[in-house]
Amino acid sequence: MDAPTVETIQIRHCNFEAKVKVGGAGSPVVYLHTAGGPRWDAFLDALSEHHTVYAPDHPGTGDTARDSIYDIRSLWDLVLIYDEILDALGLDSVPVVGSSFGGMIACEVAAHRPERVSRMVLLDPIGLWREDTPVTPYMLLPQDKLVATLFSNFEAKPVQDFLTLPTDPQELALAMADSVWALGATGKFVWPIPDKGLAGRMHRITAPTLIIWGEDDALISSVYADDFASGIADSRIEIIKGAGHVPQWEQLDTVRPLVLDFLAR
């Protein structure tokens, strides 16, 4: 698989210089990444065999200016930024796939501009809150406990790739700084409780939605799948055995056909 190219888009809102990784060929799909920051991973490789994948970097992460996050004042601003990115890419109505934090943002975009999101795939999204099963406060965990919370299948190759750190000290320092900063820059929109009112907006979503959840997710329990499904009218749930919070890495062979079939309809 060829490495993705990076497209630079200067948008007006918040004067943000967006960076979008673009790879593959075929009908367009937008992918919104997790709180851990952008990565062109095995799942995006799989998607890009059938689609042109557009994966924007969250402000402050990936190829964007680190300090750009300071200019994005609210969740509303963030949603408008994605709206303008889609304008600039000429994607009037497009399928959106979001993982974890990216799933929450996909829902917010789809609730704000229902016609803009033609289909939606949510992979263990955050954004709702249940008193009986609170979301694990992942920003308060030390690295080892965070990793233990994220995955249940550590053998999977994409998980191993993620856990393999650079050996060059300077590269390692940058990777560590990037990873902490990505949590901080996404955390701006979920701290201290990842419930910013999505439950009250979800009814606006019209996109047919596939909700995928790792059965063993220890960050946000798979019981939340029902809450997303009851909020989004045209939706169905797939629970993935042998996976935690990142089923597209932990059970890629199971998740890949589910997502590709759903997008092909």
Next chain:
Amino acid sequence: MKVTSFHFMPYRDLPDDFDKRYDSAWVDAPWWELGDATKVGDYYNWSLDELMHAAKMGFDGLGTNEHHQNVYGFMCNPNLFGAALAKMTRDQGMDDVALVQLGATVSSTSPPIRIAEEYAVLDCISGGRLVAGLPLGLGCDADISYGVTPIEQRERWREAIDLMVKAWTADEFFAWNGKYFQLPKVNLWPRPVQDPHPPMLIPGAASSSTWDYCHDRDLPYAYLSYFGGKSAENVMDRFWDRASAKDKDSNPYRASMLQLVGVAETDEQAHELYAPHIEHFYHKALHLPLHYLAPPGYSDYKSLVNLFSSGMLKYMDYTVDLKPLKAKDMADEGFVVLGSPATVREQLEHMVRRLNVGHLMVVLQFGSMPHQQAMDNIEMFGREVLPHLQTIWQDDGWENPWWPKRLNKAPVR
């Protein structure tokens, strides 16, 4: 030199296996398992008595601070204690002691003019004896205990200080339309006695962004270290390098250093008397995982790269695993200054001259130290050590514009 008696107000009685039982002394130590409100009542009263005893012994300042949800120290609002001290020192004829509020956390107080008001109240009650400390706030306090968004904390802090100074000094109504705070009409009551406003003091834990903030605004910096003068050399050298790079003079009153001290008749007695309380402090009160100090977003990106690439932590000594260290090791490393009055005088003088600091904040009650022992420590330090320290820098001709004007008299009462 100005010497302040600083008090954290810790929980003095903790189980032996405390640091094994709980992940952290902060946020994770459950009140319902450990806390006893009756004991806490004694702790607060003893702490005030200890500070008043320091005032009586002639200390230049009394220091209190703000922390939350922990056993390390929990004056949730230092101004409650500052108010009691302002009134008691005034009534008892000790109105030559400064109230060093080190301080209330403006970034996690909404609106922050609440602190502008409270500080003005203290300045009014004390007749102009306030030093207005303006800490950024630890991540575990501001972000975890009080819910501030980590990536916004430093900007909130800067904006809150600007708002506070304007609220203290404006001779007109104003509206504040900030990024984090909006107020339709500001007309602060009361205003401070000190004109144009009380001297400000910025405490910190070795962040270079905080040094630059101080130098850019000509504000003094207080290095809150628990690792003694030797470990502070790296930090304070870099602080002074930054000062000269920004064309600031080397006036020692630009800097404060915090130090735990235990005095007794002899060095041997001091080691024996203070050992259990040193271990309590370093093993239990400082049982604080790094990621609680700075949740993601709290440190800016540049600081993170510095931290991970140049081992900045080593300058702060948070890389040291404290748990295996005995009291003697920590005394040998200089974390705590311990000994007879002569030993303590000599070590502290060496430290403040080496670091070039004009303000010393001594912590004379720490960890599990009982009330009477703390009173004895304050007494002996006050009698045998303090007068000597107060003469340091006396003949060097530096002005100290960062101290309440009416208290800038000649040292040694």
